Amino acid sequence: MAVAQLSAAPRPSAHPLANPGYGKRSAPDQTPRTGRDFAHLPTREASIATYIDRLADESDLSIKTLAKHLPYGQCALATALNNLSAAGHLRRVRRPVTVDGCPRWVWHTFFSRTAHDDAWWNAFLAGRTPVTERPVAQAARSTAYGALARLGRIDARLTLSAGECAALEEEAAEWFARGAGEAQLVQALTAGLPERVAHAYAFVRARLLAKLPPPPEPRPQSPAPRYEVVCTACGEPGGDGDELRGGLCGGCWGGRPTLAVDEVRAHAGRLRAVLRTGTRMDKTEKGAGT
Numbered sequence: 001m002a003v004a005q006l007s008a009a010p011r012p013s014a015h016p017l018a019n020p021g022y023g024k025r026s027a028p029d030q031t032p033r034t035g036r037d038f039a040h041l042p043t044r045e046a047s048i049a050t051y052i053d054r055l056a057d058e059s060d061l062s063i064k065t066l067a068k069h070l071p072y073g074q075c076a077l078a079t080a081l082n083n084l085s086a087a088g089h090l091r092r093v094r095r096p097v098t099v100d101g102c103p104r105w106v107w108h109t110f111f112s113r114t115a116h117d118d119a120w121w122n123a124f125l126a127g128r129t130p131v132t133e134r135p136v137a138q139a140a141r142s143t144a145y146g147a148l149a150r151l152g153r154i155d156a157r158l159t160l161s162a163g164e165c166a167a168l169e170e171e172a173a174e175w176f177a178r179g180a181g182e183a184q185l186v187q188a189l190t191a192g193l194p195e196r197v198a199h200a201y202a203f204v205r206a207r208l209l210a211k212l213p214p215p216p217e218p219r220p221q222s223p224a225p226r227y228e229v230v231c232t233a234c235g236e237p238g239g240d241g242d243e244l245r246g247g248l249c250g251g252c253w254g255g256r257p258t259l260a261v262d263e264v265r266a267h268a269g270r271l272r273a274v275l276r277t278g279t280r281m282d283k284t285e286k287g288a289g290t
Helices: 003-008 042-054 063-069 073-088 118-125 141-148 160-175 182-191 200-210 261-277 283-288
Strands: 024-025 091-100 104-111 228-230
Touching: 042 073, 063 073, 073 091, 091 118, 118 228, 141 160, 141 182, 160 182, 160 200, 182 200
Parallel strands: 024 104
Antiparallel strands: 091 104, 091 228
16 A cells, blocks of 8 residues: 555655755665565655655755655654664765865765665675675666667667667677767767668677777776764764664664653652652662663
């Protein structure tokens, strides 16, 4: 039933961006978007997750801003974000930067439509390769395959079969690996066509190889930024992330010991008595309520 409610989520087109360097960050290793990405979540969480998933990077994900654009109050949104964190869809992080010689913290919220476990998040945020592998959906065709399949719509002389597109997919993908866009690829394949193309497959393959752009200049590798994970609920740092469970600290997850109900009632009774009589509680009485 949660999926049926997703269409009710507001459109994110008018959602504001955060200050430069802050806001949403899309996590890697996500499967392609489908209509059932959040079907495993309750209706409220699924609607909020769908909305956040559609937002551009650097969008403001503060609770106050989300409350202005979603039909939920701030308390409900805070609870929902905690639940999304526990379900593996987001993590709150911060990293130190220096601006005009002054150190400061920059805050981000990493979001993934594909749920990941704590081990994956800890590895990714520490700058290591994620420890889990998720296969790419077989139904998803690469950008290269799609560009080749659309050639016949642009010019019927370059119509390719599904098998021919698959056979040329690797050569076309190399264009994108070298920084070319789809428009550049299509232009190179369709410009100046002869009046008759006897064999579309051989013609396209020859142009893919002959007009292949040069490889890009190597760029110096900069170390991946290491983020400090903070509790999604209270914002307290969690060290290297291993101290957090589902992005939540022990207290926000429910791990801190609490007083029994009768102890709370007894302490409340002592406080009421103090208020009535105006006397102070001694240290023994105070300790009984801590």
